[in-house]
Amino acid sequence: MFWLLTLLLPLASLWGQKILDPQILAQQEEAQKKAEATGYGDIELDVLHREITEQLKKLATYPEKGEVFKKGAGDEANLVLPIAFGESIKSISERYRYNGTCHIWFDGEKINKIMLRFTRNNLLGIQFIEEQRDIINPTPFFKAETATTKEIPELDRNDDMLIVYWERRDQKKPFEKITEFTLPQIRYFEKRMNLIETYKKYLRRTRKYLDRKIYDLDLSQRVQVQYLLEMK
Secondary structure, three states: OHHHHHHHHHHHHHHHHHHHOHHHHHHHHHHHHHHHHOOOOOHHHHHHHHHHHHHHHHHOOOHHHHHOOOOOOOOOOOEEEEEEEEEEEEEOOEEEEEEEEEEEEEOOOOEEEEEEEEEEEEOOOOOOOEEEEEEEEOOOOOOHHHOOOOOOOOOOOOOOOEEEEEEEOOOOOOOEEEEEEEHHHOOOHHHHHHHHHHHHHHHHHHHHHHHHHHHHHHHHHHHHHHHHHHOO
C-alpha cells in the first residue's frame, strides 16, 4: 500500500499545480470574458445558420417542397426534421428510448427561430415517465459574412438561447414545464460552452439531412426529365 501512495502523491501534486497554474487560470478567465462580451458568439454557428438558410431557400424551389415544408399552425414550426433516435442505457434498471427533432421557423427568406427537441421515456419499470428538453434559439441569425471590412467580424449573439425542461407521468396528459433558463443563467462556464457545442453538433446533422434531401429531390427531377425526353 505504501508504494502505491508513494507513486500517487507526486502525480496528485503535479495535477494540483496544473489546475492552480496562474497562467492557465488567467487564460480560462480571458476566454470566459471574451465569450460573455460577445454573447457567446461563434463563427461556426453563424456559418451553419447561413448555410441552412440557403439550403431551405433552394428546397423551396422544388415542386415537391410540400414533403418538407408544413404549414405551421399558430406557433408551430413549418419544418420538423429528424436528428437523433435510439436507446439510452444507464444501468440494468434504467433504460430509455429517445428521439430528437429540429424545429425550424422559416419564412422563405430567413430563419426566425430554431428549436432542438429531445424526448425520452423509460422502457423498464412500472411507472411511466416521459421527459422533454428543448434548446431554443429565438434569433438564429448570422452577421459574420457582412463584416468583410472589419479586422474582427461581428458575430451574432447567442446569450438569448433558452433551455426548457418538461415532464409528464401520464400519456393522456400534456407535458408540464418543470424549469426554464437562459444560457447565461447556467452556473458554470464549461456547461454553457457544452450547450453551445451540443447545439452546433445537431445543426451539423440538420445541414447534412438537408443536403441529402436536396440531392434526392434533384436526382428524382433528373430522372423525370430523362423519362420525358426519351419519347418511347
